[in-house]
Amino acid sequence: MLNIKELSKAIKQVAEEKGLSPEKIMEAVEMSIAAAYKKEYGQRGEVVRARLDEKTGDMRFWQVKTVVDDSTVRFVAESEEEETANPTPSLEIEEEGRLPRYNPERHIILDDAKIIKADAALGEELIFPLPEHEDFxxxxxxxxxxxxxxxxxxxxxxxxxxxxxxxxxxxxxxxIQRYERGHVYVDLGRALGVMFSAESVPTEHYRAGDRQRFLVLAVQDDTRLPGIVLSRAHPK
Incomplete structure (x- = not known):
């Protein structure tokens, strides 16, 4: 069982700092827990959802199946060669013009769905409880x-x-913190900056521990890129 008090406290902190609702962060936590459950116990193509009780820390899991028929998915004979593409989670027609392939782990045929829920309709999602695992x-x-x-x-x-x-x-x-593959990494206090080789001066030598002055060339928000880019070669 999760330590729900610590988790709730951490979620509240993140929500305040990031300006998000605690519900959005809890949703991200539940999605990640569902993905972890599927990785441990699920089947390929299965859609798993999780619900975390914010008072007790108890967790519940469901398999989600979308109601389909032959107008929304295509049925393939067992003897037909397996496709290499991953199953498509939606009911939309695939790019090449074909319907998504029927997958019993994520689809349920309309006639079967109506046995469970009399007014089941195409595109509706039905949920089925999944077993709990103590070691999870x-x-x-x-x-x-x-x-x-x-x-x-x-x-x-x-x-x-x-x-x-x-x-x-x-x-x-x-x-200067370190010199790595031609790039210089610089301690700026709370932040770490990087000076790429093209922005360094060829005649200069950069040693860890040396203090230098740098031009802040760019500040990049994209997490895939270095945050603070520095230069000593820029004409400015």
Whole structure:
């Protein structure tokens, strides 16, 4: 079972710092827990949803199946060669003009659905309880912690970069942390900057621990890119 008090406290902190609703963060936690459950116990193509009780820390899981018929999916004989593409989760027609392939792990035929729910309709989602596993509590706790920590890291990065946006184009002082593959990494206090080889001066030598002055060339919000780009070769 999760330590729900600690999780709730962490979610509240992230929500306040990131300006998000706690419900949105809890939704991200539940989605990650569902993905972890599927990885441990699920089948290929299966759609799993999780619900975490915010008062007790108890978890429940469901398999979700979409109601279909031959107008929304295509049925393939068992003897037909398996396709290499992953099953398509939606009911939309595939790009090549074919309907998504029927997958019993994520689809339920309309006639069968009506046995369970008399007024079942095409496109409707039916849920089926999944078994609980005592050994999953530890995995769920780790997953929830990772999600919250990731959100906290995002908050910290956004906070730091928001401070540095105003410094773009200015000269700052920093301590060289390391030299790696031609690039220089610089300790700027709360932030870490990088000076790519093209922005360094060929005649200069950069040693860890040295303090230098740098131009803040760019501040990038994209998490796939270095946040603060520095230069010593820029004409400015």
């Amino acid at each position: 509590g530890r995995i769920a706790a780790q997953t929830a912690k990772q999600v919250v920590l990731q959100k906290l890291r995002e908050c910290e990065r956004e906070s730091i970069l928001s401070e540095w946006h105003d410094k773009e184009g200015t000269i700052v002082s920093g301590i």
